[in-house]
Amino acid sequence: MMPSDRKKHPRLSRLITSLVTLIKTKFAMMEAGSLVSCREDISSLFPEDTLGAKDKELSSQFPSVRKVRGDGNCFYRAFCFAHMESILYNTRALQRFKDKVIQSCKVFASAGFDESSFKHHLNTVVNVVEQCQQAEEQEDTLLRLFNEETTSDSVVQYLRLLTSAHLQNSADFFCNFVEAPNLHAYCRQEVEVMAMECDHVDILALSEALDICIHIVSMEGDEQQLAHHIIPEGAEPSLHLLYQTSHYNILYPRPQH
Template sequence: MNLLMDQGHQRDQVIAVVEQCQADEKEETLLTLFNEQSTSDSVVQFLRLLTSTYLQNHADFFCNFVEAPCLKTYCKQEVETMAMECDHVDILALLKALEVGIHIVSMEGHDHRLVHHIIPEGTEPSLHLLYHTSHYDILYLRSKL
């Protein structure tokens, strides 16, 4: 029950951020809000709780992909805890929960070839990321002139 209360509180804060950004329609508003520690942490915590909920609601599938005694323990220790790195299974769960697709460009192997992944397959990505050395950076697509 505590998870649901936390999720509701975090959700309300995320909705307030989205509404403020929509009202202002300025990129600076989003940057200002996300550079405020409490706002940024609220958004991240909400996404972590959403991911945990999705994982646990689809435990039959996801339990096969985590290295923990049980999925609930994994979620409590790895997903819900702030400052923990996100694993691939967490990314997949969050994308499915949000019903969005992403494009990940990774530098794999010793020759640092660029490898492209669309997750989930067949979706039109709304977010583009560069993965390197256990870290993701946002890629901004250049608009066509």
């Protein structure tokens, strides 16, 4: 696109600039070896030249962001990190989450999963929680563990398998929302496989499986305003995620006075 064309098509120009910024961010994170970044000012997401209406709205509501590597696993990684971060200093909530993970053995059993397929990954999540419970610097410990690729990917694999198990245990409901030949095939091909991007149905299933409410702020679409999705509707979210150009990052809302 020539400079003169950008003046004629400002919306397209902003989209292209946003894509370039996102690609640069992804490469920078890959070069740095970072799966989950430190918190950054929200302006780090925006194009350098002009701010669109959505950019301004986002920055007014969320002053900071934590970037997650765009490797196809970004939703699951962002989901677990953001939830754990939100309950790090709530001893009872952290224990409840740990208990929920341990009890998910029953979810896998009901869906017909062999224990060998999920036990290691389940234990990884439990171990991450326990290390955070015992650490003096809990935030640093959580960030370190989520940037250890083997540990972090094992957490993601657990979440993918749990999502699959919940979908199959509630097949009568979820089968209406997938395009694959059948729900089982969808789970095996689209949900359980690492680096496969998630769909809305997967987000809903994981939210239900762990009883965690999610707030997704979407930059997609031609509308001039952000789209807000609460999953499940009517609940109080414990985490806030930004969805932009098929990628998820973690948002931090402005404190309420």
